Amino acid sequence: MINEDHSGLDAAALRRIQATIESDIEAGRYDGANIIVARHGEIGLHASIGWSDRKAGRTAAPDDIYRIFSMTKAFTNVLALQAIDRGELALTTRVVDVIPEFYGRDRFRTARKDRVNLAHLLTHRAGLVTTPTPLPYDELGDLGKVIDAICQLDVVGEPGTTLNYSPALNHALIAEMVRRATGAESVRDLMKQEIFEPLGMGSTALGAPRKWAERYVPVRASFPDGGWLSSADVEVMEEIITEEAEMPWVGAVSTARDIHSFAEMLRRRGEYDGKRVLSPAILDLATTNQTGDLPNDLYRALAEARGWDVPPGNFGLGFALSGTGTHASFFGSTTSPRTHGNYGAGSTLFWVDPERDLTFVCLTAGVMEESENVLRFQRLSTLAAAAAL
Helix, strand or coil, X not given: CECCCCCCECHHHHHHHHHHHHHHHHCCCCCEEEEEEEECCEEEEEEEEEEEECCCCEECCCCCEEECHHHHHHHHHHHHHHHHHCCCCCCCCEHHHHCHHHHCCCHHHCCCHHHCEHHHHHCCCCCECCCCCCCCHHHCCCHHHHHHHHHCCCECCCCCCCECXXXXXXXXXXXXXXXXXXXXXXXXXXXXXXXXXXXXXXXXXXXXXXXHHHHECCCCECCCCCCCCCHXXXXXXXXXXXXXXXXXXXXXXXXXXXHHHHHHHHHCCCEECCEECCXXXXXXXXXXXXXXXXXXXXXXXXXXXXXXXXXXXXXXXXXXXXXXXXXXXXXXXXXCCCCEEEEECCCEEEEEECCCCEEEEEEEECECCHHHHHHHHHHHHHHHHHCEC
């Protein structure tokens, strides 16, 4: 659906976005998509394109539920920012002050652990190893076991000095710090109470409730051999992300509509439908570059493999930022520098451009290799920015 009468968006430019996705799907680059582009809180484009399940012939629908992978981190970030707002944690709170067993059971492997704090975790500068799997796959859904396993790992880098995107460890620790600081029984319940219910996100959960089984988009990937992740590493998440799984770094499910509601809360500086989720003050800080010119070591390797300029990491407190420059970027070439959002492995992205008052959400079926995913979303994001009048 394209709102031809939207005063702040160019309908012809919105049609180009939809046509681009349709062309990509026809070419087999991915299977389907749910996309929303809105300005000033009014939706200009809301489309379900292609297939939810190409093999089964199931066409994309607005109520499709996706495993959103690392976009889950956005929810965990908000829980941490809320805890800071409420005085339950501070950016300077050390992990060991809340999770004393982070020192580990081997007293000869405690180096640097007393220096890792919440700000380091939120900005991916904690110096932890970059493994996405601190435990075997069949145990990743047990947050207690995951935390114990992380506590036994070394801090391999100097906290605060390098930026290396953490697929799992940082946000597992962030979530556990918040859970303990607030006294919550579970991170799942905390997310539901503090984020999903206030924002009316009725098709979002940490874990994959069985009652929504017919609405899930299958996880299918097609990666080249020899990459950092294999197709199997991604597709196994369909088995791991169950109703009982508590994985606050990768384990949420949601719809495009619900992610749009979440993004709108950020666009409205922490408020949605009369409910205050975050303060403007903490959002101002969280959406300001906290990592300077540091490159993101994980994405540095990707850029070098493709012959691209190595981009700065551009992280706020948990949120990725557009920044400046002409490097390859999920956020495209023309969004404003403080455009902020989150993404999930080869398939999902949302962002808010505060300068243009523009919101973008795109959840896709068919997980792409990450460098191709960057190029895909760079193009779509640039097209979305071009629609703003």
